[in-house]
Amino acid sequence: MKLAVSGTERRTVRERFDCLKDAFRCIQAGSCPSQSAADMADVIFSGVRGLPGQDREKAPAGYRHDSSMELTYISVTLVEKVTSSLTSQNLAPAVALYCVEILRVLFQDMDLMSQLVDHFQADDQIISHLAAKSVSTCVVHYLHQTGTVSPVWEQKCLQAFHSSPPGAELDACLWSLTEVLKRLLKGAHQGEILGKLLAAFDCSLSALCSKFLPAERSEAGQRWMDCTSSRHWGTTFCLLLDLLEVLTASSLICGAGVCLKSQRLTHLHSSALLTAVSCCSQYFVKKRALLLLKRAVLQKAGEDWALGEMLFTGQKYEHFSSDMSMLSHSVLTAVAADWLQSVQVDSASFFGGTRHIRDDGGQKPDCVMLRAVSLLLLKSVELHIQTAAGTAGVDRATEMSGYLHSLWAFLKRHSIQLMEVTHLCCWVSLLFGEQDDDMMEAAKALLSIFLHHRLCSGLDESAVLETTCASGCNPHCHFLLLLQSISFDHSILLDFLISTETCFLEYFMRYLKYLRADQQGFTAACERISASDRPLSLQTSLAASCGGDMFALTCKAEPDQAEASSCVQLACAGLRLVEYANSDESDPENMECQDEPGTSGCDKSRFSGPPLSARQKQYESSGSTGLLSQHDSTVKRRPEGSLLQVFQSEQTSRPNMAGQMTCDTSARAVLCLSELRDVVTRLQTKKLFPYNPSSLLQLLAQVLNRSQPSHLSHFNK
Template sequence: MEHAGVSFTVRTRFDRLTDAYRCFLTDSRPSQSAADAAAVIFSGVCGQVPGEDRVLCGGSSAELTCVGVSLVGRIASSLASQRLPPPVTLYCVDILRVLVEDLDLMSQLVHHFHAEDQIISQLAAKSISVCVFYHLQQSSTVSPVWEQKCVQAFYGSPPGTELDACLWSLTEVLKRLLKGGHQEVLGKLLAAFDSSLCALFSRFLPKECWMGLTCNSHWGTTFCLLLDLLEVLTASSLKCGPGVCLKSQRITHIHSSALLAIISCSSEYFVKKRALLLLKRAILQKAGEDWALGEALFHGLKHEHLNSDMIMLAQSVVTAVAADWLQSVQVESASFFGGTRHTRGDEGQKPDCVMLRAVSVLLLKSMELHIPTAAVTAGVKSAKEVNEYLQSLWGFLRRYSVQLMEVTHLCCWVSLLFGEQDDDMLEAAKALLSIFLNHRLCSGLGNLTVLEAACTFGCNPHCHFLLLLQSISFDHSILLDFLISTEACFLEYFVRYLKYLRADWQGFTAACERISVSDCNLSLQQSLSTSCGGDMFTLAYKGEPERVEFSSLVQSTNVISPAKMISLGAGLRLVDYDSSDESDQDNMEVSQDKPEVDISEKSRFSAPDVKQEISGSPVPIRQKQYMSSDSNELLSKSVSTLERRQETSSLPLLQSEQTSSPNMAPLSGQVTCETLARAVRCLSQLREVVTRMQTKKLFPYNPSSLLKLLAQVENCSQQSDLSHFNK
């Protein structure tokens, strides 16, 4: 009888706990009082089941603990989101107050951090993180029990569930504070953990430290959690602004050499990849974008050490590359949900293009930051460095990417490698443009000589722009999509390139001669039609050294996926912005011959930053209505253009290509004229549509300076045509 009574009591406790959980799932309150509900929840958190893990309603003490801990997280999350009805909110506040103040809930949750059952440890970390965030949100106070546990683990805990729970918990709290815009609270919390975090990363990041930990079977998981926390700390340095600048926020840059060593020496491939992606986001100042979910994390002034930290990171990368770091970087086969894909015949396995792109962007952006600094003291040496770094990159890519045997025009590699990853492609193109401008300034050679040399190591800006236009079939509507998008750096790149283009029209026409439509456009369609994540194409080079022949044609698909395509639903807006910025059209002017050397402050632009860069101080104007007939007309034109491109994308060649002989040499005057004419027509159409949108007040910012540049480029074309006619 006694045994039956105990079983009934436990079963009743479990039923009450599950009933309470069902009520909170429907945003209603249980019938019992807040104190009684808190007692039931706490008994579940503690796993108070008499006997030796007695079976209970098909479950066990571990399952009772999971339900209780999960219910705590549910209550705290509902309170933090402020989505409950007022009566239920008051009820939940009372429950949480009893749990924390009377029953010492936080100590019990922290106790579960080192539970043998990893599910319980993870649930405890998740629930306590929500509780900590809620109390920070309400009173700006942090739980001393939680803080003490994390600090203790950071100073001395080895890789394992306890350290993992502390790492995950702090990372989650910092993410919530970053996304919620709680800068002041975030700064105080970071200050409280600063010394322990520095000690933590000093234990794990130096090579002699992490090499000794690799024998621990739990090392890989713990290290990835360390990298997650490191990315959040890096993101916080961009969010907090100049008011907060802690050493823990700068660890990614300070210990960049150690992270590079991990990429080359770690035995775990997923650790290598995670560290590489962290450095890539750090150099682009995009840390945290994966979990920001479209929210604007970064704005305002940056901290005082950012420029020096970026240069330090860039210096670490180029120094490592000079020491043959790329030779030790491992790139495995591309992975899919079903595992690693194997191919038939002699194609070989497809490489992990995420790694290839990350290495390329990291090196190119590092060169963009490093070369201007090095050029101040040694111009000729800087030009030599550019060649050596890029040759090292091409050698690295040649080892892994699609069995390339020989490429004589390396400018094509940017578009071939990045494919549909337009944000990375534009970052690479912008970096190469800056590298080229600095190289031209240091060399002291003529434009055509410099451009010809630039083609030998793949950084001719005219070639890159023409390849971009060819990849979108010279469709000005896609350029418009890029211009109004905030997800890529196209506006900054486009403005810089147009400034250079108006000063070097002869070099542009020479690039049109070098890039023939029959050679390059099909190769770009091939690369852009295939997912670079795992189905990168295979090239076979035959015949003339300047000619590319494909082993097979591609399937029908879109040419490129823009950063943010216009929504196709009926009644949607072409541009959806709350305000625009007026600008002074002359603020965009710079010297035609002098490149922008101080790029460290502008290596990553958000939409407001870009507008201010080209337009001066922003002045808000009234919100525009975009549902006019003119906007619908522009939208329908854009949609019809995209549909036409989709219908014709299965054709292996453009109309102009089909009229060409298969054996035509790439330096055909007819093809050159065609490429030049299509490029000029595309820019002219872009100027016309932007002008119409500006007139109708549909453009998201004042494009006067951009229109002035486009008009100047058209004038260069007309003068060139007139000069050619007179001859």
């Protein structure tokens, strides 16, 4: 090895650069470089080590450091390129053999891994990161090839987790382990390999989290004050939060396959994470910790990088229920101790600083923080009432209302727009705007809270609706405001039903079951929403102030037009999953029925069955949306007495009166549901619907058939 290195050192710096660049281009193009594998390994190794003493002396004074760094950059990058190309298995056989020989010489004969991990603590952040990236790629490659973890890398990380202070070395180890776990999870290697890797780091990760996230609240608060004085602390802590999210995601993806303490650290240290949100002086750290807790309570850890269908295996690990209960208990305990008072919400920022949303100079709030706090509390309350702790009783109902009022006070304190809202049920639409997934989660949680309050409050139905409307969780109001936000467009509800991106199906089924038994409450909600809409002037909602493209508008008509005008609806944001117009008729013979024999109703949740994304691609490629287009045109051609005709006649023939807007809201809502039922029925008949919608259609039919207002009776014929 010494002779080979000496031969390499006789090359000039320019020759080494040229050799490395030529090798990079050749492997990129799928061909072998002119140098032998052994010679190329020599050049790479010398580059990773940096310029030897003789070359540093010969180089010009201003060029010595730059040349050494650049040679290391390209050498470390080339190692990552060679390894990733082998892992992807897209090389020609001759090139693959050439790369295998390079890696054999580098890692077996020259012990390159030791050189790479030494760069973890380099002062140059680029070298430290490139080394971590290259090492991670190599670790994953050899895990796939041999099923063993690199002992040099493992030892380096273990040592850093136990004793290294915040800084470059610990950062590189945290990032590297996070990257290795992500690649294994994305590659669906959740079994023995992942379990072996997690087991190797289980104790050290627990010790690391105990150091950064102490259990005692008073000790944690003091720890944040001490640690934030270090300029490296914020970056290191955020890298730890990234690792915690990957570990949490692994517990969801692997289910019962792997169950280690390190996978539960987010839940076990949830109280300390809440303390970090309130006590840390660095806002980006507060925000990152809060988003981790939000994803944990929503069971969406890893949603930014994991494949959607991977996140839910249907199996839960052994301690899942107790961990979720612990998380919700930590949140509710903190809220009861005035945690919301200490949560900071800065002005939203973008790549230009901060911008104003009002002429009086007020800055728009960070809606990401507002939404995260809201969902964290709502889902915690929902989890709480689903456990044994959520027993019935008037005191329990009062406790739940107290949590909601604490949330409303927090939101109003940080949002001028929400301060102006008199009907609290409107806050969901205003706050979540075009964030459909979060909006559906909030609506589902509020529906659960409402049903629990209804069960244990001891009040009659009308009194329950009044009290819950005062708390902002009347399910009828939420549903009607959702319909308003999509302009009563049934095709958008269809998008929600066939999408895996929201929990709309679960929410919709639960709401329809309640609506079936409470038509009067629905009518009362129509009156309440119409009354709350009319006095408000034309205004831009919080959704627009949060930087979205959707504007929630309410209309105050001129006095002479008040009786004849109707509410201006919220503009619909985002693209539909399918285009309902300008498409050809699909070929039914090319489509496969997704209904399983013996399956009735909506037994398949959005998490079960074949990945919906694959089915959607199949539908789109087959032009299946022509069926929906045909349905829409059929509706427009319906004869007199049809749903659309009834609705239009309601708009034009009825005299102007105070209750007109209430009737319009009811009529449009029922029309929307009726058209949704029609299009789902048609898709089911053609075997184009992605799951069995029998239960959904049955519920829709029952709701429509029980509509009480006389002017809606036409819809049921």
